[in-house]
Amino acid sequence: MPPRILLDLPQLCRLCRPSPCLTNNIQRAFGIKSLNPPKPNRFNVSPGLPVLKSTQQDALERKIKADTLPLRTGVLAIKKGMTAIFDQDSGKRTPCTVLQLDRVQVVSHKTRDKHGYFAVQVGSGWRHPRRLTKALLGHFAVNGISSKRHVHEFRVRDERGLLGVGEIINANWFQEGQYVDARSNTRGMGFAGVIKRHGFHGQDRSHGVSLTHRSLGSAGPSQGGGSRVYPGKKMAGNMGNIQNKLQNLKVLKVDAPNGILVVKGSVSGPKGCLVKIQDAIKKPWPEGTLRQPGSSTV
Template structure:
């Protein structure tokens, strides 16, 4: 305590730009004490960058939640698809207008339902479709037992087709013919495109190459400069187009119109080009972005109940190899 009679003089403070920064900003300890005593901070509350609107539920990362989001977004087809072999391309002519229409010939080879994936056991609805023929002596014993229990012949190619709900499930053993797709409807095709191997930038990305003038010996098809100077960080940016492996990836071609179908020969004629070489396997399924011209026939109700699964499980130990159906 100062002694009695002490006189205090009011000294004006210097300008703010002359004061140290510690006098202008509160310390971290003072800010922590302010929060601990329950005093409202002047800082705005931090918002979730993935859900800024108040009252909205957070996104769930479970497989069931992801499946429900797909159903709400209408990205799952109602019916199963089929497997086909690409035979090549041809063209047909419109008799009324004389227009030449390029098309791809796809042939279905003994498509048959092999297995089911249910929501209760696997978390989603799917139909496993098999195509082609395979000698029983060339497959493993687990696969042989699976085909024997399902009472279907061995298939060379197997593929799952996801559907929206159990209404799109077909019974095990039911065949899918070319008439499964209606004339005039639109389909989506998925196949592996042709693999080109390791290629340069001119073939892979369409670069123009180096000039053909003096001083460019043996560098006409080369990449050239890849990195920036000092202003760009003196480095090569990620994603730079360079030589590398070309092709061989899965390609989806959407909204191809079905021109003709032939049940006897198993041929589906679609308008336009389909990825992949001749003889490649192509997945065909109803288009997601186009509607049917006519309502498709309702599929037969599939046996996906507990009784059907128990019957299949009972055959696993007693199905001999001689009972395999061969076509």
């Protein structure tokens, strides 16, 4: 039997009582400790930072991203084809695309109070009223606009970019030397295989492969991957006829009487396709008398 150790109560209390120096250093942690605790950053501790608000108006302003929206509306043009411009001094050949504006007119507006965002609805061309729906005919009649073949909206940053309903936009809406962004649908290729559509190299021409040299092969994994075909798998299908955006196209020539706009380089789509042109968001406007949003002269 082990010997007993007898301690009096005052001595036992002195042993169990923590010292004052240890009491000040004790920190109690509640909950689960984070594996990646936040680290101090010199970019989020300055006193002048704005407070992140949670109202609906503040969320809309963050969603709009005002720096990525042009101040002015865009225009609708028809691609007429490609040509080249030669410099007589240097002999340099510059390929370019010819775009033509066909009776581009402001149809209506979209405002933040009524629709949640600012936009200008633009129409171009002409179409017989019998080929339009009654809803679209009523929309044109209320605004006093003739029937248009193409209608599209261009978002703008604020109310300063809203032009008057019924105003005509000519080719001199843009200035020679500035940069624009062009959006149009690419040329449709129809149904295409994986080699033409996605650039697959195909299967071997030997080692037992027969009659499947240009085929896809296995489309999905077996039991370990769920025995299914994953969404977004590159397969054969319709190729082309999707919207493509070309940025920072330089305006070379502007012919206002004929509504001709010549931009440098190529624009997606076949001849006669619709092209949406708007001020480039990644390039500054050129120095000069560029029209400001809200001006009555277009």
